[in-house]
Amino acid sequence: MAEPWEEEEGPVKKFMYVNRKAPYGTIYALESLEVVLIAAAFDQDVSLVFMDDGVYQLKKGQDTKGIGMKNFSPTYRALEGYDIEKLYVEKESMESRGLTADDMIIPVEMLSKDELTSLMEEQDVVMSF
Amino acid sequence: MKLAVLVNEGPYQHQAADSALQFVKAAVAKGHEIFRVFFYHDGVNNGTRFAIPPQDDRNITVEWSKLAEEHKLDLVVCIAAAQRRGILDENEAKRQGKSGDNIAPGFRISGLGQLIEAGIQAERLVVFGD
Amino acid sequence: MAMLHTVNKSPFEKRSLDSALSHAIDGAAILMIEDGIYGALKGTAVSAKIEKALGNLKVYVLGPDLKARGMTEDQVVDGVKVVDYAGFVDLVTEYDKVQAWL
Numbered sequence: 001m002a003e004p005w006e007e008e009e010g011p012v013k014k015f016m017y018v019n020r021k022a023p024y025g026t027i028y029a030l031e032s033l034e035v036v037l038i039a040a041a042f043d044q045d046v047s048l049v050f051m052d053d054g055v056y057q058l059k060k061g062q063d064t065k066g067i068g069m070k071n072f073s074p075t076y077r078a079l080e081g082y083d084i085e086k087l088y089v090e091k092e093s094m095e096s097r098g099l100t101a102d103d104m105i106i107p108v109e110m111l112s113k114d115e116l117t118s119l120m121e122e123q124d125v126v127m128s129f
Numbered sequence: 130m131k132l133a134v135l136v137n138e139g140p141y142q143h144q145a146a147d148s149a150l151q152f153v154k155a156a157v158a159k160g161h162e163i164f165r166v167f168f169y170h171d172g173v174n175n176g177t178r179f180a181i182p183p184q185d186d187r188n189i190t191v192e193w194s195k196l197a198e199e200h201k202l203d204l205v206v207c208i209a210a211a212q213r214r215g216i217l218d219e220n221e222a223k224r225q226g227k228s229g230d231n232i233a234p235g236f237r238i239s240g241l242g243q244l245i246e247a248g249i250q251a252e253r254l255v256v257f258g259d
Numbered sequence: 260m261a262m263l264h265t266v267n268k269s270p271f272e273k274r275s276l277d278s279a280l281s282h283a284i285d286g287a288a289i290l291m292i293e294d295g296i297y298g299a300l301k302g303t304a305v306s307a308k309i310e311k312a313l314g315n316l317k318v319y320v321l322g323p324d325l326k327a328r329g330m331t332e333d334q335v336v337d338g339v340k341v342v343d344y345a346g347f348v349d350l351v352t353e354y355d356k357v358q359a360w361l
Contacts, residue, residue, distance in 0.1 A: 013249055019276070020361070028137075031170055036211060038241040044249065078297055108273040117282045121262060125248040127136070128256055129170075130352045137361070144293045145267070147301070155344035161352070254352050256359040259267075 002033040014045045018111035019054035020129065022062065023073070029057045030072050038074075040082035045105065047117065047123070048079070050108070051090035055097060058104045076106050090116050132156055133251035134166045137258030139174030140189035141182065146175050147255040149162045150192055157200045159185065162250040165203045166193075167244045168236075170258070173216045176206040178233035190233045197235030204236045260285045263354035264311050267293040267361065270305045275360040280299070280324050282358075288317040289324040290350055296324045306336055321347060 017036050023029040039046055050058055057073070064071040079087065089108045092106065094100065101110060120126060134138060136155055138145035155162055160194050168175050182188050197204050206216055215231070218238045222230040232238060261284055268275040276298045279289055289312065291299045298305050299320035312318060313336075322332070322341045332341050342350065353358055 005161060015245075015248060018358070035169075035241055035244065039245050041242070042245045042249070044153060044245070052274070058306055113281060119282060120282060120358065123356060126262075126356055127135070127248065127254065127255050128359050128361055129258070132351065148267075148293060151344045152347060156348045156351075159345060159348055161348065253357060255265075255269075255351055255357050256361070258359065258361045 012043065012045050014047070014122060015125045015127065016041060016047045016049060016120060016123040018049045018051065018116060018120075018126060018128040019057055020052040022053040024061070024067065024069055028129045029054070030070075032127075033075055035127070035129075037082060039077075040084050045086075046084055047088065048084060048085040049088045049090070049117065051093045051116065053093075055089050055093045055099060058106065058108065059099070060067040060103055060105045062104075062105075064086060068118070073105055079106070088116065090118070107109075130253065131162045133247035133249045133254045134162045135247075135254060135256045135257065135258075136168050136175060137170040139171035140180070142171070143259045144187050146172070148189075148191060149255075150196070151252040152255065152257070153196065157196075157202075163200070163202050165205055165247040166245065167247055168204070168206045169210050169241075171210075171214065171245065172258075173206045173211040173214050174225060176211070176233050176236040176238075177216055177231045178203065179231045180198040194233050194235040202235070205210060206232070206236050206238045206242070208229055208238050211238055229232070232236050261352045262286070263288045263350050263357045265292055265357060265359045266295040266298065267291075267359070269294040270298040270308075274310075279360040280308065280316075280359075281332060283312075283316050285315040286317075287341065288319060288354055290319040290321065290347065291337050292324050292347070293322040296328060296330065299325070299335050300330060301334055301336050308336060309336045309339065310326050319346070319350060 021028045062073040140146040218232040272277040279308040
């Protein structure tokens, strides 16, 4: 049975999920990824942004065996399968942390601060974690 | 206007829950419709009726429950976040084989889809967190 | 209307205010709440940053959070407007969307 929001022929909204926190130290990165996976089922326009310490979520080679926590970074590789293809990292956040595209676990589009700012202004809903 | 609120922190530890509560009170006083308040991350701890703050302190959960009753608010606790943190309603307690539930009056437990739906249906989404 | 950016962190401990300021377009608004109010005060190491931001942004601070922390309206940088929770709600409805710099 269709859910009420699926029956409505409303325009698709632009949702941006902004990740600004590093993984493991707090649960925000993991649980915000869970939101994005659910969001994929709603046929909305989804953008996923990693900026500030959020860029650390995509660092290659995460190995959590020594801290007893689940390594959830492989899930980012699965996003494409959920039709979440608009993934952006902020160039300035990467540079100030000494990271390059080669450090990322998945291919991402690098946006400058100004490009990201314009993209943010185009959104209908910005969810930040 | 139709507003939705996301609360990402538990009560007492961080001001976010208080800020959200004050914001929602002010919004309904101004005649706005609160489409939904969604509780995520440690925010799910707003929904336990087992918390017993000192008598001279505010009881945030009771305030949410009262507000929900007065204004027919839809207070939704995320099921995945709630399971991690031990917040259960009667059905969930039964399903998980736990001896009791602790959800406060006026709150209900549901999926993350309810948050996305709030983003779609409401004209503004306001996030309170840490 | 552009975006309303909320900042709830002290600028002396976290960088949320800087992130918000650097991602706000002309005509956007910043609202400082909770520990964010410390960023709205005169005579601090961040006051100049706020004064500069006032050139192209509207800057607001939540009065109840200011008072709770022992600060008064006359300690706020000139040009920063003090609002109460009703004013917070008005800002949310006046601007097109809200971004919380948590």
